[in-house]
Amino acid sequence: MGATMVEKILSSHALDRQLRAGDVVVASVDFAMVHDGRAGNALKMIEKMNAKALPFAHRAAFVVDHFSPPPNAEAANTHAAMRSFAAAHGARLYDVGSGICHQVLPEGGHFTCGDIVVGTDTHSTTYGAFNALGTGVEGTDLSAVLATGKAWFRVPETIRVELSGRLAPGVWAKDITLHMLRRLGAEGANYRALEYVGSAVEAMAIDDRMTLANHAAELGAKAAILEADAKTEAWLQAHGAAAPRPVRADADAHYAEVIGIDAGSLAPQVARPHHIDQAVSVAEAGTQRIDLALIGTCTNGRLDDLRQAAAVLRGKRIAPGVRMIVTPASRAIYLQALREGLIETLAQAGASVEPAGCGTCVGITGKLIAGDGEVIVSSANRNFKGRLGNPRAQIWIASSATVAASALTGVLTDPRGVAGGDWRVQ
Amino acid sequence: MSAPSSSDLIRGPAHLLGDDVNTDLHCSTKYLPGKDNAFVAARAFEDLAPGFAQRFEPGGIIVAGANFGINSSREQATHVLKLLGCAALVARSFGRQFFRNCINNGLPVVECTLTGLDEGDAIEIDLARGCVRAGGVEHAVPPLPAEVRAILAAGGLHAFLHAHPDWRL
Structure with a gap:
């Protein structure tokens, strides 16, 4: 054998x-x-x-x-x-x-x-x-x-x-x-x-x-x-x-x-709060308002994640009232994103950019980013209740492309429905 | 295989918990910065079973359902259980990292589905033979490998390595 x-x-x-x-x-x-x-x-x-x-x-x-x-x-x-x-x-x-x-x-x-x-x-x-x-x-x-x-x-x-x-x-x-x-x-x-x-x-x-x-x-x-x-x-x-x-x-x-x-038949997915395995397609999730959009972490804070987000947000602004935080996974990624103009694109769109690291992934790091009842869509890996420090916040998990498309519209959005959302690595 | 030793036989009263007990939330300081293990031990599993830590006497055995210790890479959860005086854990399944941390800290963990027990029922675990006796029924479980039993018998990985610096049994 x-x-x-x-x-x-x-x-x-x-x-x-x-x-x-x-x-x-x-x-x-x-x-x-x-x-x-x-x-x-x-x-x-x-x-x-x-x-x-x-x-x-x-x-x-x-x-x-x-x-x-x-x-x-x-x-x-x-x-x-x-x-x-x-x-x-x-x-x-x-x-x-x-x-x-x-x-x-x-x-x-x-x-x-x-x-x-x-x-x-x-x-x-x-x-x-x-x-x-x-x-x-x-x-x-x-x-x-x-x-x-x-x-x-x-x-x-x-x-x-x-x-x-x-x-x-x-x-x-x-x-x-x-x-x-x-x-x-x-x-x-x-x-x-x-x-x-x-x-x-x-x-x-x-x-x-x-x-x-x-x-x-x-x-x-x-x-x-x-x-x-x-x-x-x-x-x-x-x-x-x-x-x-x-x-x-x-x-x-x-x-x-x-x-x-x-793989070719898969559509963009989101995990519902507060369970990572309660995943549905973005379409199945229905209309869901968001308050915070997060891109980063060891799961999805890499250069191609920032490229996905920049492709969606280039020359546009995120929806009024939405806060977006981007955390490059490493300094090398941060520097390359600067060279490619991705950081400028994201900042002009209204995103805040954090120093490289685990950033907003978990609520033990001294940052509390969400208020009671606020809805977060994040490219991180975990969404159990209280993960971001406030058990009264809701966390949805999605790809960076979906997070960026949702930041743009203010509701959970399939990236394939917005310009640039179909960006892929050549 | 090493010879069976007295440490392979564990007896104690059952203390019941359910499925999906997340030790990150219920017996570590992950979300309690600045608190110590003694603080957590005095309140361990309080939300799941009120008065649990007060009832628990050294030598007790925790009996739980599926996925005990999930999400927890924190070794501290096992240190808290040792502080409580937990003699062993029996559950339908364990979080992988938690299972490993228990063995490294000399805390026997046995995968076995026990149902219909009352709080305080007598449990007997034979690690070498691979069986758990509870409520008059004997349940066969996969015996722990000799290497793992040797770490448990020594009281944990550090003690094992002091006795066997080359890792050989």
Whole structure:
């Protein structure tokens, strides 16, 4: 019997045998990430572990993204501790304004195809866009990785998702995930890995592939992994990553489930408040007023997201009364967006632009952006009650194109119905 | 396989919770900045089961439904349960990260659907054999792998690695 991509990657890092789903294994880890939201606990666990040395700390990045810039002394003190630790142990530090961990790790060339990357964040699945095994861990695991270079894993069963056809203009990877959530439910892939394959994935640019892998976290997935192709390898090479060791599943690999989706037939989707799996098409949502439009986060704050928004809003103004906030996922994206005139376009349309980072994704970052009864449409990944700090606000989740089209009209709007809403990567 | 040890056998009274218990909301400080674990432990699950933390005595076993600990990458939720004195958790399913955090912190987690129990009913868990006894019924569950039981028996991943720095059993 053949092996899935995740079985192959874990086997190659455990060295002893061909692993199968259900096995528990100790595997070497190629790179580790800690962000400021969890650095307090991670540093506490490192101290508690009391290891003689941390010889693998140089294979870790400490990323200041959740509280960037810090809204209070507690966060600022955590940042200071991260700086001290990184300097003392040779870890890489990404400071205020560098960007979101899941964006700066690939941009920094810290891993390549076939690697295992762990991070103190559920959206560490993002690294699977580059044919790596990325998964979330917490402080105790992290301390063990820094001391021993290893972690234990249960080899997950895999769901293979075959995306045939090609997404229509105005429809994005976000819409695929919302469709999957509607189909499988919010924890429908709990403990499992997802393999996304097919012509629709091949046609996607890297930014959209990252959305697909990232957003698998909302399905409860342990990992989401895509095949590598010439686009993947060119991207990794351009960002200074090590030579890729691409992994493909065997034709006779065993899957827990195989799901086929005709990507070409999908319409833009939105998730209703307060459940990410209550997804419907924008048309099915009916007429819904919005007060706030947010573009950003590790799910949809990339260059192609800003390009989608700028294509819709070029030379126009957002609807009266609507507030729009745009947060580039990294400084590199911010700079490129400046060069392309995207920031100017969005600012002239009435959007506010924040420094690169997690921005308005979650209500723990010291920003309260919505009042009672206000309606938000966001390109983020989670919409449970109170996510943005006010349980009396409602959060809808959609693609950046849908968010921009809705900001323009003041009601939830299918981007295909507005000029520029059919922009796609050439 | 390592030999069965006394730590593989756990007995205690059931404390019941339902489906989709989100530990981010109900037993961590994610939305309570500036509060500590003791503060959260004293109010753990208060919205779901009033008086839960006051009733809970060390050695108790939490019995829940599907998706216990979802959304929670926060290890702190397990630290709070340890502060409460929780001896083990039995649920139909767990959030992935929460499951992992429990093992790393020496807190046994068992996937098993238990229904028709009353608060305080006696539960017995045999981790090595893979069974849960409750209300006079024995439920077979997939036995935890030896590697995981070794981490639990040591009291968590740190203690395990101090005893086995090379990760070998």
